[in-house]
Amino acid sequence: MNNNADFQLIIVGAGAITQAAHLPAALASPLVNVVAIVDTDLVRARRICAVYGADIPVSPSIDAVSTSFDGAIVATPNHLHAPMTKTLLERGVPVLVEKPMAVEESEAEEIVAIAAARGLIVSVGYHTRHSGACRVLKHCVASGRFGETLRIAHQDGSIGGWSPVSAYNLNMKTAGGGVLTSTGTHFIDRLIWFWGMPDQIQYSDDSRGGPESHCILRFSYRRKQRALEGLAIFSKVMGLAENTIIETEEGLLIMQRDSAEDILFRPRSDVRLSYRIVLQGIAPDRRSLYQRQLEDFVNACRGGEQPCVNAETGLQSVRLLNKLYATRQALIQPESASTAEVT
Amino acid sequence: MSVRLAIIGASGFVGSTLVESLGNQSEFEVLPYIHGAGRAARLARLGAPLHSVNLLDRSSLSQAIKSVDYVVNCSRGNNQVMLEGLENLLDTCRREGVQRFVHLSSVAVYGDPPHPQSADEVAPTQPVPASYGALKLAQDQKVQKAAKAGLPSVILCPPNITGPYSDYLCDIMSSIESGRFRLLDDGRSAVNIVDVRDLVTAIVLALRSQVTNGQRLFICDAEPVTWLDLCKELAPLIRQGDAIASIPAEEFVDRYGGSGQQFQNKQSNALKHLVSDGVRAALQVHPTWAQIEKRLRRLVGMLGNRIEERLQLTIAGPIKVPRITVQESLEVNLIRQQLRGIRHSINRAREQLSYEPNYTFRQSMADFRHWHNGFCDGRSVLWQLLVNR
Numbered sequence: 001m002n003n004n005a006d007f008q009l010i011i012v013g014a015g016a017i018t019q020a021a022h023l024p025a026a027l028a029s030p031l032v033n034v035v036a037i038v039d040t041d042l043v044r045a046r047r048i049c050a051v052y053g054a055d056i057p058v059s060p061s062i063d064a065v066s067t068s069f070d071g072a073i074v075a076t077p078n079h080l081h082a083p084m085t086k087t088l089l090e091r092g093v094p095v096l097v098e099k100p101m102a103v104e105e106s107e108a109e110e111i112v113a114i115a116a117a118r119g120l121i122v123s124v125g126y127h128t129r130h131s132g133a134c135r136v137l138k139h140c141v142a143s144g145r146f147g148e149t150l151r152i153a154h155q156d157g158s159i160g161g162w163s164p165v166s167a168y169n170l171n172m173k174t175a176g177g178g179v180l181t182s183t184g185t186h187f188i189d190r191l192i193w194f195w196g197m198p199d200q201i202q203y204s205d206d207s208r209g210g211p212e213s214h215c216i217l218r219f220s221y222r223r224k225q226r227a228l229e230g231l232a233i234f235s236k237v238m239g240l241a242e243n244t245i246i247e248t249e250e251g252l253l254i255m256q257r258d259s260a261e262d263i264l265f266r267p268r269s270d271v272r273l274s275y276r277i278v279l280q281g282i283a284p285d286r287r288s289l290y291q292r293q294l295e296d297f298v299n300a301c302r303g304g305e306q307p308c309v310n311a312e313t314g315l316q317s318v319r320l321l322n323k324l325y326a327t328r329q330a331l332i333q334p335e336s337a338s339t340a341e342v343t
Numbered sequence: 344m345s346v347r348l349a350i351i352g353a354s355g356f357v358g359s360t361l362v363e364s365l366g367n368q369s370e371f372e373v374l375p376y377i378h379g380a381g382r383a384a385r386l387a388r389l390g391a392p393l394h395s396v397n398l399l400d401r402s403s404l405s406q407a408i409k410s411v412d413y414v415v416n417c418s419r420g421n422n423q424v425m426l427e428g429l430e431n432l433l434d435t436c437r438r439e440g441v442q443r444f445v446h447l448s449s450v451a452v453y454g455d456p457p458h459p460q461s462a463d464e465v466a467p468t469q470p471v472p473a474s475y476g477a478l479k480l481a482q483d484q485k486v487q488k489a490a491k492a493g494l495p496s497v498i499l500c501p502p503n504i505t506g507p508y509s510d511y512l513c514d515i516m517s518s519i520e521s522g523r524f525r526l527l528d529d530g531r532s533a534v535n536i537v538d539v540r541d542l543v544t545a546i547v548l549a550l551r552s553q554v555t556n557g558q559r560l561f562i563c564d565a566e567p568v569t570w571l572d573l574c575k576e577l578a579p580l581i582r583q584g585d586a587i588a589s590i591p592a593e594e595f596v597d598r599y600g601g602s603g604q605q606f607q608n609k610q611s612n613a614l615k616h617l618v619s620d621g622v623r624a625a626l627q628v629h630p631t632w633a634q635i636e637k638r639l640r641r642l643v644g645m646l647g648n649r650i651e652e653r654l655q656l657t658i659a660g661p662i663k664v665p666r667i668t669v670q671e672s673l674e675v676n677l678i679r680q681q682l683r684g685i686r687h688s689i690n691r692a693r694e695q696l697s698y699e700p701n702y703t704f705r706q707s708m709a710d711f712r713h714w715h716n717g718f719c720d721g722r723s724v725l726w727q728l729l730v731n732r
Contacts, residue, residue: 151725151728153725153726153728153729154729155729159382159510160381160382160384161381161382161384162381163379163380163381163382164380167379167380167383167393167395168380169380169384169387170380170383170384170386170387170393171387172390178384178387178388179384206388207388207390208388208389208390209388209389209390209391210386210387210388210389210390210391211384211387211388212388213384213385213387213388214718216718216720218720218725229725230725231720231723231725231726231728231729233718233719233720233726235718236384236385237384237385237508237718238508238513238718239510239513239517243729245728245729247728331717331718332717
């Protein structure tokens, strides 16, 4: 435990993301002291503490936490994000909640309302927002330095991927959705951050009742001259090298990984050239994206300023996710892809 | 009444296709078993319940196999899962009175390149030691032992698997696109492949088969397809796919060797590792080891530079300076598959299972392209932006 830190933190949920990201981020941060890990599976909670040699009390519920705390990370299965966040807010505790903030839009609206009424900080776990690549890309688009944005394309796919301990991702009720909710939501968040809500959307996926494993999103924004159009593909069944391509009047802005620190620019005038772009005046940041996110949350709690991704922003993402699922079309698949004739 | 069928390793390429194919058949009550949640997205989308099993946990296995009639084993994993896990599974199946056990093996048990007689299953198995083929052979032997002990078993040996969702074909495509692939001798050699849906057909036939003595059966496509044919069918999906460079097979063998994973001399490697700078530096942290190291160095130093040099040469071997050419970064293992040469025959599967491929090579590849196009937005103008940047 970091007894010198003055922000007392609890982590709710002892799953894979807490083990791999939230706990090491908290242990690395000089700002926080983890006073409890809350999970009904106490054996699992103790085990993840032991992995880091951390002597942290474990607790089966928030009620059973014996010490006082200043904030909480909620890293539970998706369907528990909202109920857990609301419970904590109602007790006056600021929350950093994993994405998506809620499965249902109404739950997300409640969180926004409670946080506003009580003046509490809610930060949503879109950790890639803290990467240098996302910030420099946002700057390049917003500044207009490379001219008007003409088209956007994004893909991110792998065969398999994140493996939650509880396997909540395999069930529609606990996950709320498939690859769009787990992977695509980061892109959705950035889309809204960069350009706002799209004016038109067209969405298709391969779900046959369960969480989708592959989806395609087409979107557009109305403009005076011509619409800004975009495409995004997310997959858990096809390897697609993560890439965001933004075509501008001057050339292509390319973000190869949303967790990277820089982006590339390929000028239209000479496609053989490629420039690496970073934001000037920012020292190299050795902190993980999760530590940056946590410290952004702590600083917001201490200073009263809004965190990088607040509840209102989280609500926008939940709205767009729900809108996409509501307008879902079946992805056209070859009949023979899934129905071998076995006679 | 339908037969209860447990599919172990259901989240993989073959397992998922099998579950999807049998989903609507009243003959089987399908029980898909997975190990972890990470790779089961394709199955989860169906919305049907998935079950979890750990092959290394006997009690978990007993629960899974209880009241099951048939078992298909598509599982993969580390060596422990593949060997100890399989043994647990076979024991449990025997104990629970499973009536049919179908095990997915691989043509790799015949070696890389395969034994020249391995057009037929009776050829000697000669996998490269410590390779995937060796592991699959060890598995085959366990299944055959279980078959002798009374578990009715069939072993199916597919080559590389194609059809919709084939990551093997996706890998070839990305190798070609990245310039890391070469045809050998203009791609004239035979390629052994099977459409995943034909493999599924063979699995179902094996479940119904009366020949259950643990014999190995090749399950391949029937047509004489070459690597050039395969690349031509993939070409429409690949940027500059019709311009794949070719090199003489002889030149490739000279440069990269003709066989797959080579057996490493483990003892000499271990000795080399022990005297490596990294290990020595780590040991020096401990005062006793540091003292021993210091004394040893002094002793060797007393012998003179030439003897020290000779000692180093004996233990670590000469410094190898590899030739580095511009086109060095090739997908050597993939290209080397063209040296296999042999075409595996499906005659035994025809005789014993009445197996006959349903999909022609062209149909299979057309379906793969259709799947790939559908999943890549029909190769729209916006999608082109992602690949033509």
